[in-house]
Amino acid sequence: MTKIIITGLNLKTADFDYSMQEFANLAQAAEMDVCLQLTQTTDHPNAGTYLGSGKVAELAAAIQANQAEALLVNAQLSPTQLRNIESLVKVPVIDRTELILEIFSRRAQTKRAQLQVEIARLKYQLPRLRVSGFNKLDQQNGGGQGANRGAGETQHELTKRTLQKRITQLTHQLQELATEQTTQSRARKRSGLPSVALVGYTNAGKSTTFNGLVKLFGEKTAHQVLVKDQLFATLDTSIRRLTFPDQKALLLSDTVGFISQLPADLLEAFKTTLETVLDADLLVQVVDCSHPEHQKMIAATNQTLQEIGADAIPMIYAYNQADKLEIAYPVTEGQQITYSAMDSRSLKMLAELLKQQLFKGYQKLDYLIPYTAGKYVEELNQQAHVLKTSYTETGTLLQAEVSPVQAQKYVRFQKH
Known part of the structure; x- marks a missing residue:
């Protein structure tokens, strides 16, 4: 495992400690060994180095003393800040955005997910044009192979043009896949079945809930989705x-988990995946109610739903992992349920709540x-x-x- 030090700037916000703990969890999800955490409290970031000069010097000494291989900073740094910090600490510097992109890159299994992550990564790297300590820029496509290079074209310009060309190629491939998905989405709508999308913070138990419902009410040949105790175990939508x-029947989808400060380029790249959420008739926000910061997780999820335009869709709050607490379950109250995804x-009970919300217009009729x-x-x-x-004599x-x-x-067969 890569030995790293993490750092963050406490701008005197109430959720700083939680943010740093989450950042450490992200580092572990990327198979990194956090050997030390150093933070600084201040009113505003340093324009040139994000952290103050004294803290950067302290970090440089700590890196040397602990033989750390990289420094992780809990913020999205500007290109200038990244270069300046790296020049002082003498090891690769990874900010929050690049760390999340690294995790997504490792988790991406399907062609669509891989394209989405690579587009987001290249858009992130484009203004930075530096070689990360973990991911070398992909310069195999287009670089120096008969391109119309001017006599004075620098390596910086060539690399920038190479990345822009690669982004265009990948975006075109993703659009082709999106066309296929649109066709599938139209077919689902023609089926007339209502759709439910499981949403929520990463690692809240969406996939366990999804698998449990499919096992009880799905087709016997339906495949289960991956369940793993790690952040962003699932990137692709399963329906x-x-x-x-x-x-009564419905279509249930399991979607990518959210997190606070999810990179904008990643949200943009995953739009085709998140269309399943936008098309849903009902959202079920799965919440790990055993987590001490679950209210912040709800707020982060709601913020992301607002950013993608899904905040007006009716939603049930499903408080999972009640089995870890000394509380009664399963119980429902209005538009929420407290339950355990491990309990049939x-x-x-969750299924009954879904039916109550989706099938209100159903009526008993005689034919x-x-x-x-x-x-x-x-x-x-x-x-x-x-x-x-x-x-009867005339029919059934x-x-x-x-x-x-x-x-x-x-209606023509209805008996009044």
């Missing part, structure tokens, strides 16, 4: 159909379907909750709980 015993009784139109009896049994069935008499769309579809 599964849930069908309940009363034949909790998941069934008389002639024997010559028997296919509609089969449709109702497959797609609706049939409560009673009997047979059913009482069924149906959606507004189904009520309109079968």
Whole structure:
């Protein structure tokens, strides 16, 4: 593991200690060994070095004494600040944004996620044009291969042009994948099924909740998603159909976790992934209620939802990991549930809460379907909750709980 020192600037905010603990957790998620933490309290950052000159000198001495291989700074630094600090501490300096990008890069498994992360990384590197201690700039694409270089073109200009060309290429590839996703999204909308998106802070238990609901109500062949006790274990959106015993059905999606100060370029790059959130009829914000700072996590999630334009979508607050606390669960109260994603009784109660929110417009209606139109009896049994069935001389008499769309579809058979 890379041995590192972390530092941050306390601008006298209430959440500084929490922010530093989260930053240390991010470093561990990137498989780094935090050997020391040094902080400084001040009213404002230093324009040239972010931290004060005395603190930078202290950090340089600590790096040498601890034989640290890098310095991590809990802020997004300007290109000038990065270069100035590196020149003084003599080891690579990684700011918060680059650290998050590093973690995302390690976690990206699918082509889409890999493209999204690389675009965000290159946009971050473009104004900096420096070689990170962990990730050398990719100069294999376009650099010096017959390009129209002017006689006075510097290496800086060439590298900048190389990165811009690479960003354009990757963005084009991502747009092609986004077109495929749009087609899939339209197909899901045509299905008429309501959609639910699990959102929340990273490592709150979204994927465990998702897997639990799929195991209870999903198709037997449905694949489970990765569950791991680490930040950003899941980057890609997974969507599964849930069908309940009363034949009500919905589409459930598991999405990338949020975090405070999520880099803007990363949010921009992940827009195609986050469209699943924007298309949802209902959001379920999964919260680790056992975490002492869970209220700050809720605030960070709500801020991100606002930034992507999803703050007006109806939302349920799902307070997970109640089994770690001495409280009663599962219990519901209005638009929230306290539960454990490891407990099937909790998941069934969560499912009932989803149904209450999504299927309010359902109604019980009686239908008389002639024997010559028997296919509609089969449709109702497959797609609706049939409560009673009997047979008359003229046809099949059913009482069924149906959606507004189904009520309109079968209105000619309705028995008044």
